[in-house]
Amino acid sequence: MVCALGSALCFGAATVFQAAAARAAAPGTGSGVDVGLLWRAVRQWRYAVGLGLGLxxxxxxxxxxxxxxxxxxxxxxxxxASLAVTAALASRMLAVRLGRAEWGAVAAVCAGLALLALAAGREGHREGPEALPWVLLGIAAGVLLIGAAAGRLPDRPRALVLGLGSGIGFGVVEVAVRLLDGIDLTDPALWALLLGGGAAFLLLTSAFQRGAVTTATAGMVLGETLGPAAAGLLWLGDETREGLGGLALTGFALAVAASLVLARFGEPPVAAPEAGAASEPEPEPGRERAPD
Structure with a gap:
């Protein structure tokens, strides 16, 4: 659990740097699958802090x-909990205003995690259905389709759907890690891990440029939480401590619900200007500007 929370701290901090870099990059095509935008964002120093320096x-x-x-x-x-870290840092670095509801949601995430820490048992050791690695590979490919479709949505739902798609990609990574037993280039679980992780980064970068960072990250949290949890319980043999199943369910629900609160109240950023757009023109000589 200490490693899991440390991972959340790293991911939450990296997310803020990556969001700042995505906003600083030149506007993309508006598509949810924009490789050029990812390349321009990676060249920003903030993204380098999130990726190159190892977070x-x-x-x-x-x-x-x-x-x-x-x-x-x-x-x-x-x-x-990475969403709580992201929200706290975004309030400082990205000028995102968080009210009592958001800070209450951050506290609720922490409370839910405390309940889970008490109730969680050991991981299961089943391998799951024989077709599961291929299913994961198909889901990873479907993440790209989600990104292409989400690119046509307005900014706020676009950020949420792209975040959700990226979370599904990261969820594929989580399940694939459990299925892998060494590196085998013929194993579809390995290719599902690579494709799911790459597609997830692509969608998340697009979500950050024109959407609220908390909204995109909350969608990501939902996507990477619900699916892997179900796979672990149904197919991989995950269990809770004896007699504490209800406590684990309560903690899980509390953490996820708090993420939804942050998605609902996260303030969207100022929209990035479209490519080729100029600032408001000055009035022509001899002509006064009309009052606002």
């Missing part, structure tokens, strides 16, 4: 350790 890399290593020792539902809910 995401360290977070992933800690996540893998947690996934090998805890049920998927516990790791997923712990990673939901």
């Amino acid at each position: 995401d890399g360290l977070g992933f290593v800690l996540e893998v350790v947690a996934l090998r020792t805890l049920p998927l539902y516990a790791v997923g809910a712990a990673l939901a």
